[in-house]
Amino acid sequence: xxxxxxxxxxxxxxxxxxxxxxxxxxxxxxxxxxxxxxxxxxxxxxxxxxxxxxxxxxxxxxxxxxxxxxxxxxxxxxxxxxxxxxxxxxxxxxxxxxxxxxxxxxxxxxxxxxxxxxxxxxxxxxxxxxxxxxxxxxxxxxxxxxxxxxxxxxxxxxxxxxxxxxxxxxxxxxxxxxxxxxxxxxxxxxxxxxxxxxxxxxxxxxxxxxxxxxxxxxxxxxxxxxxxxxxxxxxxxxxxxxxxxxxxxxxxxxxxxxxxxxxxxxxxxxxxxxxxxxxxxxxxxxxxxxxxxxxxxxxxxxxxxxxxxxxxxxxxxxxxxxxxxxxxxxxxxxxxxxxxx
Numbered sequence: 001x002x003x004x005x006x007x008x009x010x011x012x013x014x015x016x017x018x019x020x021x022x023x024x025x026x027x028x029x030x031x032x033x034x035x036x037x038x039x040x041x042x043x044x045x046x047x048x049x050x051x052x053x054x055x056x057x058x059x060x061x062x063x064x065x066x067x068x069x070x071x072x073x074x075x076x077x078x079x080x081x082x083x084x085x086x087x088x089x090x091x092x093x094x095x096x097x098x099x100x101x102x103x104x105x106x107x108x109x110x111x112x113x114x115x116x117x118x119x120x121x122x123x124x125x126x127x128x129x130x131x132x133x134x135x136x137x138x139x140x141x142x143x144x145x146x147x148x149x150x151x152x153x154x155x156x157x158x159x160x161x162x163x164x165x166x167x168x169x170x171x172x173x174x175x176x177x178x179x180x181x182x183x184x185x186x187x188x189x190x191x192x193x194x195x196x197x198x199x200x201x202x203x204x205x206x207x208x209x210x211x212x213x214x215x216x217x218x219x220x221x222x223x224x225x226x227x228x229x230x231x232x233x234x235x236x237x238x239x240x241x242x243x244x245x246x247x248x249x250x251x252x253x254x255x256x257x258x259x260x261x262x263x264x265x266x267x268x269x270x271x272x273x274x275x276x277x278x279x280x281x282x283x284x285x286x287x288x289x290x291x292x293x294x295x296x297x298x299x300x301x302x303x304x305x306x307x308x309x310x311x312x313x314x315x316x317x318x319x320x321x322x323x324x325x326x327x328x329x330x331x332x333x334x335x336x337x338x339x340x341x
Contacts, residue, residue: 019247022094023240025077028290028323028335031066035081038064040092045129049091049220055227056086062223069107069237071172073196075250080237083110083121084225091129091222094241098179102218104241105174105248110234111167113138113145118154119230124177127217134177134188138232143167145232149175149190149208156211161192167234172196174248176204179215186213200245257326257334264324266338272315274324281306284329289313289322297322316340 029038036043042050043062054061063082070076104124120135137148137158144164150156165171176189189204221241225231240248257280265275274287282304289297298313304326316322318340325335 019243021097021241021243023250024092025075025238025250026064026079026081027077029064029079031064031079033063034088035062035064035090036088041090042092043088043090043226045089047091048093049125049129049222051089051091051129051222051224052226053088054086054225058086060084060087062088062090062225065235067109067235067237069109069170069235071107071170071196071238073249074105074107074172075238075240077237077250080107080109080235081223083108083223083232083234083236085114085228085231085233087223087225087231089222089224089226091125091220091224093220096217096219097243098217100179101243102177102179102241103174103243103245103248104177104221104239105172106239107170107237108147108173108234109168109170109236110138110145110165110232112233113140114230114232115139116148116158116230118158119227120150120154121223121225121231122221122236123224124175124218124221126215127219129220129222131214133186133213133215133218134175136173136175136190137230139230147173147190147192147206149188149206150211151186151188151208152211152214157208159206159208159210161190161206165192174245176200176245177215177218179213182213184212185209186215196249257332262326262334262336264336264338266316266322266340269313269316269322269338269340272313274311274313276304276309276311276326277307278304278309279306280304282326282328286325286327287311287313288325288327289316290325291318291320291322302326 044050116139122136141164146160148158148160150158174191178187187209192205242248263277
C-alpha cells in the first residue's frame, strides 16, 4: 500500500463554543473546486439548504477560494468562498433554533454589485428550502455598495444600509433574527463592521420587521446565487451561527504549531494506526480526523512524546484524503492533510 503524504498547515474549525451552533471557516476544503459536496454543503434541492446548481450556459459555480479573510477579534481564515452571478445555490443545515435570538455572522468582500431586482444572495430558512425566514441583498452605490435585509417571502420590503460600503474590503456582517410570539412581530437587525469586542451595539446598522414571520424552526441556510440579475461578485468566509453575540467569534486566532514540528504518516491508517513524528511533547492533546465530506473518523484524547509515536485510530477503510488535527491543552493546533490509498 502506497501512501502519499501532503504537509499543509491549515487553520481548522473542529469545535464550537457552548452557545455557538455552527461554524465553517472553509480552511479544510479543496480550493479551486466547487463548494458543493465539500463538508455538508450541497446545491441539491433535495438536501437541506440546497437551492440548485448554476443555471447559465457558462456557470461560475460556488468555488472554494484560496483567498484569506479576517476581521479584528472575530477571526481569520486562509480560505473563503466565491460569490458571483449564475453560481450555485449552495447551502447546509444547522441545529434547529425554535425561539429567541439567532445571530448569523460572516465576512463579506465584494468587488461588484448589480442594481437589485429583489434578488437576495444569502438566506436563512425554516423547516424547508423554500420557507425563507430572512434574506440579504447587495445593490450598487457610486464606487461602493449597500447591503439590505428583508423578512420572509420574496417581495417584502427591503431595508438598506444608509451608508455605502467600500468594495474590495473585508466587512463583518452580523444579522440577528429575533422571534416574537406573534405572526408578524419577528425582527431582523443587521450590524455592519461593528467593534466586535465592544459587544452588540445599542443601535443596529439597519432593521426590518415588515412582513409575515416565516420562522419557528430555523435550521438551514444558503448562499443563493443561481440567478443572474442582482447577484454581486466577490467572496465570503468565516460563517458563524450562535445564540449570543460573543459566541460568534472563531477560535481561529488559535496559535498554530510550526509546520515542521509534527509529521504524520498514514501508511497503516487502514489498519488503525497513525505514525506521528513529533519534536514536542504533549501530555494532553486531542486528535481529530475528518473526511473531506465532513464525516468525523476519529476524535480522541492522546498523549504525544517528543519522538516517534504510534497512535491507534479507527481504521480508515476508504481511500481518499483526510484532515488530521492535533490540538494541545492550550488550544494550539496543528493540521495536516493525509492521503490513504
